[in-house]
Amino acid sequence: MRTCEIDGVMLNLSHPDIIKTEWIGQQDLLNQVLAAWMTVDEDDLPLNPRLLGKPGVGKTTLAYAAAKTLGKNAYIFQATMDTRPEDLIISPVISCGGTIAYHASPLVSAMITGSVCIIDEGNRMSEKSWASIAPLLDHRRYVESIIAGIKIQAHPEFRFITTMNEDSSTYEIPEYIHSRLQPQIHIGFPPRDEEFRILKYNLPFSPVEILNYMVDFLQRAHQDDQPYTVRDGINIARYLLKLKKQQKKLTPDLRRMAFQQILGEESLNYLK
DSSP states (O other): OOEEEETTEEEEOOOOBOOOOOOOSOHHHHHHHHHHHOOSSTTOOOOOOEEEESTTSSHHHHHHHHHHHTTOOEEEEEOOTTOOHHHHSEEEEEOTTSOEEEEEOHHHHHHHHTOEEEEETGGGSOHHHHHHTGGGGSTTOEEEETTTTEEEEOOTTOEEEEEEEOSSSSOOOOHHHHTTSOOEEEOOOOOHHHHHHHHHHHOTTSOHHHHHHHHHHHHHHHHTTOSOOHHHHHHHHHHHHHHHHHHSSOOHHHHHHHHHHHHOGGGGGGOO
């Protein structure tokens, strides 16, 4: 386990996330993230973009791909409604010897190592948690741990990004945090050819006819702005392939059952 000492306090650092994924198409969105992270002068600071879109459109994939494009490690923190300020910074843990060990969160680990932190589904976090990292998101670029009694300054190469879903089960982000999370980059549904490439990348073992069937479904649903995304398409295609192997053939009834079980009755309106 990697460690780092700050003001006499030894911190155990988290490990970066390693994900087998690739950002396919929509190069302009990747360029927007990279532009936000640039500095154009030694006195300039990187911005803290937020990625907005429906669940499953690839927000986390885009953030991870941007980190890899810069050759940086990525640390992903999954935000929830129960996230506490200490979860975001430093948590005390009783070690096997009975002493207290301090574990740096993915965010703080990224700050120390000059990496990228991705806070996933950031609008599920309360204002109290966001307030604890407000100094990190402006010119001060630090966080304070009350538990460990130390102030942690961000490495100059540290970069921050958050993803936010467009749904109702989230908190309203307060204005003083909203102003720190800029620019806002909206991710929509990909065009047909890119959607096919994404499905093929994730399901290289799938027959082309199933991939085309899924793309046809998704494109019809997109026209009505239904919330079905390529992630749903991947899950349904996987289920269809398993049903096909089990039943030796794929009937229309099995197809309808797969869509109904994964997306619900309304999705059947968009089948051929």
